[in-house]
Ligand SMILES: Nc1ncnc2c1ncn2[C@@H]1O[C@H](COP(=O)(O)OP(=O)(O)OP(=O)(O)O)[C@@H](O)[C@H]1O
């Protein structure tokens with residue numbers, strides 16, 4: 001993706017936006033990029049927790065927007081990866097100082113003055129001010145969707161809004177895929193989702209209990225080099241590499257338990 005400012009969004013809540021932001025941001029930083037992840041979920045604020053940095057937040061996005069601190073003071077450096085930084089959301093419920101103009105200016109400063117290669121912006125659920133602010137500065141988008149009808153419907157709505165903002169590069173992440181359920185016909189297949197939404201795929205992330213475990217300890221799974229080739233952490237690392245333009249084969253889920261026919265059909269060419 002050419003986009004240096006990428007918003008992670010979905011419409012529907014709880015589908016994995018924050019998880020994806022933390023894991024992809026961390027993986028991009030591991031690949032050598034200087035990355036800032038920004039939490040725009042004002043009021044809820046949990047990207048800092050997922051990244052294990054909550055104890056270090058002094059200033060946040062709203063402090064920057066309201067001029068209470070310099071941008072540089074609010075950007076927290078990760079303890080594990082040198083080139084990974086976080087700009088946290090505020091816990092205040094007051095969203096009145098969220099502003100598209102301030103967001104654009106903040107992202108511009110990060111990219112042009114602070115030397116960041118990439119900014120990954122975690123959007124709140126819904127299509128209100130928080131989402132609008134998150135999308136304001138973005139030139140690319142990762143739409144996270146779960147393979148279920150309500151999530152696909154909301155993603156469709158969000159994709160329309162992203163297109164009306166002329167965000168050029170919109171890519172889809174299908175998260176929490178459960179191969180066994182797809183095989184039984186109890187879950188949408190990836191190619192069904194792609195057909196409905198009509199945007200390019202950039203990753204398929206399986207349901208993986210490691211995500212819950214790593215979230216609880218505040219250590220993004222993509223930072224652990226898991227030997228499991230079909231893990232969510234591997235899937236997130238692959239997404240980071242695809243963002244950087246590499247062609248990476250899609251994960252194929254365990255053959256002995258039966259291939260996901262849809263996946264094979266779809267990615268046989270890789
Ligand atoms: N691939 C996965 N496997 C297992 N659990 C997952 C996976 N992705 C996300 N989860 C879990 O789903 C829950 C919701 O994830 P997350 O907070 O990232 O969603 P969100 O879209 O940011 O939610 P919100 O809309 O509330 O901001 C979390 O408990 C997370 O650990």
Ligand SMILES: [Mg+2]
Pocket residue numbers: 017018019041046122123124
């Ligand atoms: Mg979230």
